Amino acid sequence: MSTNNLVNEKLDDEGLITYTGSKSNLSKRKAKKISKEIDEELKRELEREIEKGRKLLILGSGDSGKSTLLRQMRLLYSTGFDEKEKLDYKFIIFKNILTNLHKLIFVAEKLNFNFNKQQIEIIQKIKTFENEFSGEIPPSIFSAIMELWAEGKLKELIKVNNEYNIQDTASYFLDNISRLMKSDYIPTDQDIICSRKPTLVITETVIKIQADLYRIYGKKN
Numbered sequence: 040m041s042t043n044n045l046v047n048e049k050l051d052d053e054g055l056i057t058y059t060g061s062k063s064n065l066s067k068r069k070a071k072k073i074s075k076e077i078d079e080e081l082k083r084e085l086e087r088e089i090e091k092g093r094k095l096l097i098l099g100s101g102d103s104g105k106s107t108l109l110r111q112m113r114l115l116y117s118t119g120f121d122e123k124e125k126l127d128y129k130f131i132i133f134k135n136i137l138t139n140l141h142k143l144i145f146v147a148e149k150l151n152f153n154f155n156k157q158q159i160e161i162i163q164k165i166k167t168f169e170n171e172f173s174g175e176i177p178p179s180i181f182s183a184i185m186e187l188w189a190e191g192k193l194k195e196l197i198k199v200n201n202e203y204n205i206q207d208t209a210s211y212f213l214d215n216i217s218r219l220m221k222s223d224y225i226p227t228d229q230d231i232i233c234s235r236k237p238t239l240v241i242t243e244t245v246i247k248i249q250a251d252l253y254r255i256y257g258k259k260n
Contacts, residue, residue, distance in 0.1 A: 107232060114228055128226045130174050131234045132212060132219070137169045137176075139209035140184060143193045146203045152192050161187050181220035188213045208233040 113119060120128070144162055147154075154162065161183045168180050176184075187193065196203065197210045211233050212219065219230075226234070 106236070110232055114232075119228065120231060122225075125226045125231070128231045128234055129224065131236050132226055132230055133174070133176050134172070135206060135208070135235055136184065136212050136216075136219075137165075137172055139206055139213070140165060140187075140193075141169060142203060142205050143196050143209070146196055146205075147192060154192070158187060158190060176220070178220060181216060184213070185216045185220075188216065206235050208235065 144166070164183050165180065165187070168176075193213075194210070197205065212230075215230075218224065
């Protein structure tokens, strides 16, 4: 048997199998080609995983700020909120105002706050309207809310908020009534951040931070 046909296997410095004899160069090129193909496939797989994005799941108890965090992430790293979404939040914000007023008035009456006749009439007017609310608050109700809030008694209750489960952003909206009551009012980003609504379903929010794509899961308003 010719010695040219003898093939001895060995590992080179790159860990590839090479051969001595007449087939060595061909075998080494073939091994390198296979290795390169494997590397390229691994790279493509990594790129596919990156494209899918990193996944984050946000968990927490009620009123812990899950939805607020998601909104902040959207504003910082995504497209923010379009016109339709802002108008949807307008309803939520107006509902927040009425809900917080209802709680404040209830607590004030329970604590026997001394309201005068005019203030009692305003309170009754607000209570009646709350049952009729369908999305918009008329100027007359806004004026009544502004007058009652400016009087000061309800502001005192905000200072002991934790005792009565009043939303922490109640004073923010009540302090801004004059802006919110304008006919062309559209919620600002800060208004949207401060709005509150019970979370109901799981949603996915996709954002991009530098070169990384994140898919964030949390309960949606």
